[in-house]
Amino acid sequence: MTNEEFLQLxxxxxxxxxxxxxxxxxxxTPYRVKNAVLMAAGYGSRLAPITDQIPKGLLxxxxxxxxxxxxxxxxxxxxxxxFLVTGYRSEQFAYLGTHPHVHIVENPDYRRYNNxxxxxxxxxxxxxxxxxxxxxxxxxxxxxxYVYRSYYAATYRDEPTExxxxxxxxxxxxxxxQIGGVRGWYMMGHVYFTHAFSEKFRTLLRYAYxxxxxxxxxxxxxxxMQHLDELTLYRQCYSQNVIYEFDTLADILEFDPEFVNSxxxxxxxxxxxxxxxxxxxxxxx
Numbered sequence: 001m002t003n004e005e006f007l008q009l010x011x012x013x014x015x016x017x018x019x020x021x022x023x024x025x026x027x028x029t030p031y032r033v034k035n036a037v038l039m040a041a042g043y044g045s046r047l048a049p050i051t052d053q054i055p056k057g058l059l060x061x062x063x064x065x066x067x068x069x070x071x072x073x074x075x076x077x078x079x080x081x082x083f084l085v086t087g088y089r090s091e092q093f094a095y096l097g098t099h100p101h102v103h104i105v106e107n108p109d110y111r112r113y114n115n116x117x118x119x120x121x122x123x124x125x126x127x128x129x130x131x132x133x134x135x136x137x138x139x140x141x142x143x144x145x146y147v148y149r150s151y152y153a154a155t156y157r158d159e160p161t162e163x164x165x166x167x168x169x170x171x172x173x174x175x176x177x178q179i180g181g182v183r184g185w186y187m188m189g190h191v192y193f194t195h196a197f198s199e200k201f202r203t204l205l206r207y208a209y210x211x212x213x214x215x216x217x218x219x220x221x222x223x224x225m226q227h228l229d230e231l232t233l234y235r236q237c238y239s240q241n242v243i244y245e246f247d248t249l250a251d252i253l254e255f256d257p258e259f260v261n262s263x264x265x266x267x268x269x270x271x272x273x274x275x276x277x278x279x280x281x282x283x284x285x
Contacts, residue, residue, distance in 0.1 A: 006031065006148045013146075030195075031146040034127040036079050039118045040067060040134035041087030041110035046247045055089050057134030060262045061252065067096070067134040074130065075101050077143035083125050084134070085118040087111070113216040116223055120209050126198035131191040131220075137244040137255075142190060150197040151236035153189035155243055163187065164221060172234045177225045185235060187221065189243035192236075200231055 001009075006028070013024035044056030057067040067084070074082055082102050086093045087110025097104045109117040119131070130143060142153070152174065154166055163186035167176035177187075193201065204227055208215040215223060224231055246252045252259045 001027075003148055006146075010146055028146045031148060032128060033077070033079055033143075033145055033147055033192075034129060034195075035081040035083065035125060036074050036130035036132060036143075037119070037122050037125070038067065038070065038082055038084045038132050038134045039115055040093060041085050041090075041107045041118045042115065043088045043110075044135065047249065050249065051088075055086075055092060055134075056246075058092055059135070059252075059259075061137055061246075061259065062256045063258075063262055066137060067093070070132060070134065070136065070138070071096070071099065071102060073138060073141045074132075074143050076141055078145035079130065079143065081125075083122050085121055087118070109216070114219050116205070116209065116218050116220045117216055119220050120205060123202050123206060126193055126202055127195050129193045129198060131193060133190075133245070135245065136189055137246070138189070139242055139244070142238070142242065147192050147194070149234055150192055150194045150232060151234045152187050152191045153243060154185040154235050154237050155188040155240060156185050156237070158183050161186065166235050168235045172236075174233045174235055175228065177221075177228075185237060188245060189238070191233070197231060197233070204230065 009024045009027050013021050013028060016024060038057075040055060040057040042056070044051040047056055050056075050059070057065075059066055061069075071082055071084075080101055083105050084093060084096060084102050085105045085107050087107040090104075090106050093104060096102050105121050107118045107121050119126075128147065152166070157163075160180070160182040162180045165178045165181035165184045165186045166174050167178070169175050201224075205215070205220075205223060208223070224233070244255060246255070249259075256262070
């Protein structure tokens with residue numbers, strides 16, 4: 001199926017007659033999103049001392065808990081199974097286990113290995129799968145019930161950063177990744193694995209994770225970068241002000257000036273009025 005045919009069917013399954021919608025959905029079955037992985041095992045060291053008390057994904061931004069907002073956006077898009085991989089302060093995520101669409105998977109290796117260890121824990125669940133970071137904030141719902149091809153979300157920035165910048169061919173296939181750059185598109189936000197991509201990724205990572213200690217220390221993106229020729233991802237560009245990632249308190253306050261107030265007395269393990277916390281936060285402002 002071509003991308004144009006996919007887009008036509010995608011429109012019909014939303015706006016056509018009942019019979020047309022049914023036929024379109026049948027044709028789109030191979031492109032149906034099966035599940036999502038939400039990675040929430042990390043400590044979020046760049047936001048310490050805030051994250052000394054609460055995982056980054058449980059922070060409340062603009063009045064909503066980051067991971068809860070993303071779960072609801074996924075469910076709204078029709079994603080019925082969400083695998084939440086926890087590690088650091090995993091007990092604080094336990095309340096989400098009562099959510100009908102959430103399956104909590106604990107990663108006991110989060111302290112000694114990088115996030116490749118989180119994906120390793122859910123290798124057998126990978127299919128037509130969204131891969132997400134629990135601490136991202138999307139100003140609009142970026143998820144969909146059907147997706148045509150594997151991609152990594154990207155956003156553009158003129159200023160220099162140490163992000164992972166993408167080179168692509170005429171079809172937007174990622175052909176190279178450079179750490180650090182300026183005036184370019186870089187990895188930011190969610191990723192989508194098709195079934196075919198997941199099959200290849202699972203085979204490669206399962207073997208490498210068991211046999212090469214260095215792989216366990218990697219970000220999964222670094223592992224992907226070693227296999228660009230075998231693992232096909234496309235760049236999916238998003239305009240500015242859609243995908244947010246917060247590295248410092250200053251980043252958060254620029255986006256949400258009420259952050260401190262909304263995270264005080266929420267019952268979710270954070271107290272910005274404690275002396276030690278306030279003293280350390282002052283250094284980030």
